[in-house]
Amino acid sequence: MNSQSVLTVNNLTKIFNPDTTAVDDVSFSVNQGELVAILGPSGAGKSTLLRCLNRLIPRTTGEIRIHGEEITRCRGRDLLKLRSDVGMVFQQFNLVPRLTVFENVLAGRLSLCANLLWSMASVFKIFKETEKQKAFEALTQVGISHLSPKRADSLSGGQQQRVAIARTLAQEPRVVLADEPVASLDPASSHRVMGILKKICESRRIPVLINLHQVDLAQQYADRIIGIQDGRLVFDGPVDQFTPGIAKTIYGAEFESAVCSVNINSAPDAAKEKTFAA
Ligand SMILES: Nc1ncnc2c1ncn2[C@@H]1O[C@H](COP(=O)(O)OP(=O)(O)OP(=O)(O)O)[C@@H](O)[C@H]1O
Numbered sequence: 001m002n003s004q005s006v007l008t009v010n011n012l013t014k015i016f017n018p019d020t021t022a023v024d025d026v027s028f029s030v031n032q033g034e035l036v037a038i039l040g041p042s043g044a045g046k047s048t049l050l051r052c053l054n055r056l057i058p059r060t061t062g063e064i065r066i067h068g069e070e071i072t073r074c075r076g077r078d079l080l081k082l083r084s085d086v087g088m089v090f091q092q093f094n095l096v097p098r099l100t101v102f103e104n105v106l107a108g109r110l111s112l113c114a115n116l117l118w119s120m121a122s123v124f125k126i127f128k129e130t131e132k133q134k135a136f137e138a139l140t141q142v143g144i145s146h147l148s149p150k151r152a153d154s155l156s157g158g159q160q161q162r163v164a165i166a167r168t169l170a171q172e173p174r175v176v177l178a179d180e181p182v183a184s185l186d187p188a189s190s191h192r193v194m195g196i197l198k199k200i201c202e203s204r205r206i207p208v209l210i211n212l213h214q215v216d217l218a219q220q221y222a223d224r225i226i227g228i229q230d231g232r233l234v235f236d237g238p239v240d241q242f243t244p245g246i247a248k249t250i251y252g253a254e255f256e257s258a259v260c261s262v263n264i265n266s267a268p269d270a271a272k273e274k275t276f277a278a
């Protein structure tokens with residue numbers, strides 16, 4: 001682990017049953033301000049990896065450290081703290097539809113999951129001015145503070161995802177994990193959301209890990225790509241080293257549909273490729 005490492009994963013394995021090793025002995029570390037795209041075919045283990053990192057599911061073996069602190073065994077109050085330290089953005093936004101944009105973002109200050117039932121009356125008794133200010137700042141950072149009073153379910157998909165990102169930011173996380181955050185969005189909204197995640201990474205100096213299916217978005221926005229195949233880490237390197245050969249190794253039969261935008265002409269010297277035995 002170098003001095004800038006925020007998240008360190010050592011030999012992480014998740015076995016669901018004896019036949020399914022979803023994450024298989026994966027190790028990597030992520031520095032502050034680094035945007036990492038996690039690529040791999042369907043069923044490779046990308047979501048399982050992210051879920052282990054914020055303890056939505058328990059890992060089978062291995063170590064996860066955030067700022068040096070081992071988090072795989074934390075319980076109770078420590079686990080709640082971990083959940084607020086590790087912000088999570090999902091494909092389906094997970095907003096409370098009947099609440100306003102602002103109320104949804106305030107929920108991030110509670111560090112509770114969005115489907116927890118709480119009444120609005122209690123919300124406004126709980127939150128202090130400073131907390132409302134933080135929620136407003138988060139909405140401003142994703143460019144939708146003007147939508148604060150609107151009901152969440154009246155927004156477009158792209159706007160809802162920005163609310164979800166603002167809710168995560170309101171937690172003041174030390175790491176952000178995003179599981180296919182643009183999979184339900186049109187191309188223009190996808191670029192906007194990716195641009196916002198990139199800015200967050202740079203301005204807040206926190207690492208952002210994003211599961212993606214679109215190689216072109218990974219190449220455009222990420223600093224680094226991690227490739228997963230059958231639960232194993234098969235590539236870890238800067239975007240410009242992610243060659244068509246590596247993409248083919250990772251995607252196998254899904255290669256044509258997943259990575260048609262890989263620019264073969266800009267591929268670096270094959271000797272620079274950093275592949276690992278699958
Ligand atoms: N709760 C679970 N119980 C049993 N097996 C599971 C469970 N969740 C995932 N798996 C299995 O673990 C493997 C990895 O699944 P995962 O959802 O992590 O893949 P993924 O890379 O996110 O795929 P996709 O790109 O389709 O979202 C798959 O074989 C999947 O069937």
Ligand SMILES: [Mg+2]
Pocket residue numbers: 046047048211
């Ligand atoms: Mg997934």
